[in-house]
Amino acid sequence: MDYFSSRRTGRESALLHRSPGKTPYLPIVSVILFLLPVTALSQQPLAEDASRLAPEGIPRGDFRVNAALPLEGNILEALPELSPVERSSFLESGELIYRHGKDFIPRVLPDRRAARQVRNQHLMENNNFAIEMLMALKLPENMARELSADELELEIFNLLHRISTLAGLDYFSASRGRMREFYLSSTIVESEDDMTALPDPVFSSLQEASRFTMRQEDASFGDNLYSVEITPGVISIRNINPMTYNFIRIAAPGALELQLRIIPMGDHLLFYAFSSLRAPKIFGIQNKLSNSFYNRMTALYTWFSRQLYLTEF
Numbered sequence: 001m002d003y004f005s006s007r008r009t010g011r012e013s014a015l016l017h018r019s020p021g022k023t024p025y026l027p028i029v030s031v032i033l034f035l036l037p038v039t040a041l042s043q044q045p046l047a048e049d050a051s052r053l054a055p056e057g058i059p060r061g062d063f064r065v066n067a068a069l070p071l072e073g074n075i076l077e078a079l080p081e082l083s084p085v086e087r088s089s090f091l092e093s094g095e096l097i098y099r100h101g102k103d104f105i106p107r108v109l110p111d112r113r114a115a116r117q118v119r120n121q122h123l124m125e126n127n128n129f130a131i132e133m134l135m136a137l138k139l140p141e142n143m144a145r146e147l148s149a150d151e152l153e154l155e156i157f158n159l160l161h162r163i164s165t166l167a168g169l170d171y172f173s174a175s176r177g178r179m180r181e182f183y184l185s186s187t188i189v190e191s192e193d194d195m196t197a198l199p200d201p202v203f204s205s206l207q208e209a210s211r212f213t214m215r216q217e218d219a220s221f222g223d224n225l226y227s228v229e230i231t232p233g234v235i236s237i238r239n240i241n242p243m244t245y246n247f248i249r250i251a252a253p254g255a256l257e258l259q260l261r262i263i264p265m266g267d268h269l270l271f272y273a274f275s276s277l278r279a280p281k282i283f284g285i286q287n288k289l290s291n292s293f294y295n296r297m298t299a300l301y302t303w304f305s306r307q308l309y310l311t312e313f
Contacts, residue, residue, distance in 0.1 A: 076090070099131050106274065161210065166303055220295065227254075234262075
């Protein structure tokens with residue numbers, strides 16, 4: 001069984017009988033647990049590359065499908081606002097990542113209209129933390145050769161619905177020095193009041209939008225419910241229940257958003273991810289969240305790239 005296979009255990013049946021988002025109220029213990037593992041990141045300025053931004057928990061390099069690095073220069077046509085240093089870094093590494101505060105202006109989202117919407121929503125919700133990532137992925141040769149633009153768009157739409165395949169995805173935790181399961185369970189459920197698991201849908205034609213409730217347990221935030229909307233090339237995820245991190249509440253219902261955008265660019269796909277929320281004003285919390293969201297975004301990139309290369313048609 002490979003690292004991306006779902007690993008079903010007795011814990012999944014137990015999950016179905018537990019209320020998501022419920023955590024014990026242990027204020028003193030939670031503060032101790034939170035402050036003990038403060039990372040070196042708290043002593044560093046905001047980073048502009050992944051190696052500085054997330055010193056621990058970065059998925060092992062061979063867990064990602066090779067993006068055929070260095071990238072070809074024509075992929076930068078979609079990113080005219082990058083500086084020469086950013087352009088060089090992206091072509092060499094296939095990745096750019098930024099952390100932002102209250103005044104969030106997306107730097108690496110190629111769609112400027114979407115960038116304005118993202119910024120306006122961040123400001124409207126009075127959020128004070130955001131992280132964005134841009135990565136590149138080379139299309140499988142047969143897919144690039146045989147699929148039309150419309151067929152590729154449908155393929156991506158269906159891939160984004162493979163929610164159950166996130167279960168069992170591992171990442172390398174540098175702080176623990178070992179592989180660690182990031183998504184322990186992941187499933188579409190009937191509704192926020194009905195935990196009946198549903199199969200991942202498959203569409204024969206492109207839909208304007210698909211909406212559903214997702215139940216997911218991960219190594220950072222535990223067991224939670226999310227509302228999900230998928231439109232062509234975009235998946236938007238919001239928490240339904242309050243969310244906690246090491247027993248500390250970090251987000252009220254609906255206050256945390258994670259969005260992925262898949263943008264075809266020649267024989268590559270651009271993978272853009274961002275997350276935004278109003279983080280509590282606790283020492284070190286934004287550094288912790290940076291690591292957690294970096295892990296989440298790279299795990300999602302790994303998942304998507306793996307599903308892309310496993311697809312047969």
